[in-house]
Amino acid sequence: MITAQQLYKSFKTRTGTVKAVDGIDFTAEDGRITGLLGPNGAGKTTTLRMLYTLMKPDRGQIRVDGVDAVQDPAAVRRALGVLPDARGIYKRLTARENIAYFGELHGMSKASIAERTRELSARLDMDDILDRPAEGFSQGQRTKTAIARALVHDPKNVILDEPTNGLDVMTTRAMRDFLLHLRSEGRCVILSSHVMQEVAALCDRIVIIAGGRVVAAGSPGELREKFARDSLEDAFVRAIGSEEGLPA
Numbered sequence: 001m002i003t004a005q006q007l008y009k010s011f012k013t014r015t016g017t018v019k020a021v022d023g024i025d026f027t028a029e030d031g032r033i034t035g036l037l038g039p040n041g042a043g044k045t046t047t048l049r050m051l052y053t054l055m056k057p058d059r060g061q062i063r064v065d066g067v068d069a070v071q072d073p074a075a076v077r078r079a080l081g082v083l084p085d086a087r088g089i090y091k092r093l094t095a096r097e098n099i100a101y102f103g104e105l106h107g108m109s110k111a112s113i114a115e116r117t118r119e120l121s122a123r124l125d126m127d128d129i130l131d132r133p134a135e136g137f138s139q140g141q142r143t144k145t146a147i148a149r150a151l152v153h154d155p156k157n158v159i160l161d162e163p164t165n166g167l168d169v170m171t172t173r174a175m176r177d178f179l180l181h182l183r184s185e186g187r188c189v190i191l192s193s194h195v196m197q198e199v200a201a202l203c204d205r206i207v208i209i210a211g212g213r214v215v216a217a218g219s220p221g222e223l224r225e226k227f228a229r230d231s232l233e234d235a236f237v238r239a240i241g242s243e244e245g246l247p248a
């Protein structure tokens with residue numbers, strides 16, 4: 001389980017201070033997919049970066065399975081699988097080597113790395129690319145490799161920044177099935193997206209973020225009710241006050 005309490009993060013830029021995250025609270029439960037939904041620049045990536053200990057919040061608290069992310073970032077990282085916004089796979093290594101490298105960093109034995117790679121490759125349908133160097137991989141192939149690598153140590157909590165960004169329809173569907181599978185294993189899954197349909201199709205709980213704040217949160221059904229409209233699309237537009245994030 002992941003909880004964020006009163007998170008704040010600002011950046012100083014040449015033209016002034018940007019309040020990227022301005023008091024965000026939410027809880028992501030185990031066995032649930034929680035979606036952070038918001039337009040470009042809403043503060044999703046900054047929030048996720050704080051959750052996975054890449055950045056320290058200016059204020060506020062993050063707990064992963066009860067462990068404070070600022071006080072014990074190493075323990076938190078062990079409990080997390082992360083698909084960062086920059087996928088960052090090593091091009092000179094094959095997909096299998098990319099996965100194994102992370103497994104070794106987590107102190108796994110060769111045998112358990114091999115076994116876990118076999119499982120994840122079957123789930124992600126990537127047997128055909130496992131032994132190819134990542135140089136030249138398509139976006140979908142890079143994403144699959146990065147996800148397999150993130151999950152090699154079997155983390156209880158999974159954080160994915162825009163997991164279906166740039167994927168075609170078939171690969172997006174396969175990715176959704178994969179995320180539902182992670183949920184069925186009882187993991188806590190958090191993903192970000194700026195596409196309303198994406199989170200509506202997948203998430204048990206949606207946290208709508210705009211301007212660094214949570215403007216609404218609930219299940220897709222609760223959000224529809226809250227905004228007393230028929231579609232989640234309308235609820236989203238009302239919550240963020242614009243039509244960003246909807247297909248043209």
Ligand SMILES: Nc1ncnc2c1ncn2[C@@H]1O[C@H](COP(=O)(O)OP(=O)(O)OP(=O)(O)O)[C@@H](O)[C@H]1O
Nearest residue numbers: 011013018020039040041042043044045046047194
């Ligand atoms: N390192 C940084 N330095 C300065 N400003 C930053 C930095 N990181 C983020 N920001 C600013 O903080 C705000 C929130 O950015 P963030 O990347 O968290 O948004 P996002 O919701 O993930 O957007 P997108 O959907 O476009 O990825 C933006 O105004 C962004 O320009």
